[in-house]
Amino acid sequence: MRMRRAVAVLVALGLAGLGAFWVLTRPTMLSADDIAGIGPDPVRGEYVFRAAGCSSCHAADGARDADLLRLGGGKAFASPFGTFYAPNISPDPVNGIGTWTPVDVVNALTNGVGPGGRHLFPALPYGSYGKMTLEDAVSLAAYLPTLPAVDTPSRPHDVPFPFNIRRSLGGWKLLFLSRDWVVPAVPPEAETGRYIAEALAHCGECHTPRNALGGLKTGQWLAGAPNPSGEGNIPDIRPGKLTWSEADLVTFFQSGFTPEFDTAGGNMAEVVRSLGTLPEDDLLSLARYLKAVPAAP
């Protein structure tokens, strides 16, 4: 009798747990009505596209110039959780996202949810993009369909169990996503830079170390991290480690030149290719933000 009761209690607890998991891991989504009042700004859309570095991941490996606008995907991103392949996000209706509505794109970018309510893997840096304004997300959603359609099929991710359980990403989001600024107080002249760094250019996704579950250790913001693809380390860019002047930083963003007569390498060369096209004032604000983040001890 006692045993049966214990089993009943356990079953009830288990069901309650499953129910809680189901509720807590539900995708958060916007509806078309939520963005109905927002008019897209095509000029801003291109700005967001460049600042967010969409081409760095979604264009083909080695793409240059006009090919940077062909977002057929295919680049591989190794991680401790498996290998992700950048999907085709060109306007192709079959193999790209040509059939997505604007709110589908906004949900993918800012909530990490695909059409139909499926959690997306955070290889798409929606932890950062979630901090962008709805106006910017809507403008980017309006810009993407102006790019050339590419008919390369997206390659499925190679992510083993248990990380392939999409629903568990709802829990991951609860644990690690925040819309608050990592650096709450910055001087006014660094606010644009903070928006670029934390929301659009998603600097922290590579330059900040991650915990065992892949969440960013925001207490060590921009402290550098092992390169997820296995070779070397992404540098610590906090004040105290990064000693370049604001002018040095702007030159670096624009040209890839460092004050040591070196050049940006690896993925940072890709970043420079798009980030460097932003207005100089915005890059200066980004440099000022880097001077305002908590310093290396």
Add this chain to the structure above:
Amino acid sequence: VDPKVLFPEGSVEGRALPAIWENFDDFNAKHEALVAAATTMTEEAGKGLDQLKAAIGPIGAACGACHELYRKPE
């Protein structure tokens, strides 16, 4: 300078990636592009500061071409 001497195959120290020796023809071509850009700059340097400034950009592009593909992060 022959890049084969500067980058002996199988080097494990430093930041050289194995892709260097897998694509040595491309690596060599990029090296030659750097030599060409540097040669142009020496010619332009005698013409004035503005010409020198203009000739430095291609050098950076030539440096970056290898650093992007053939060098590990720090």
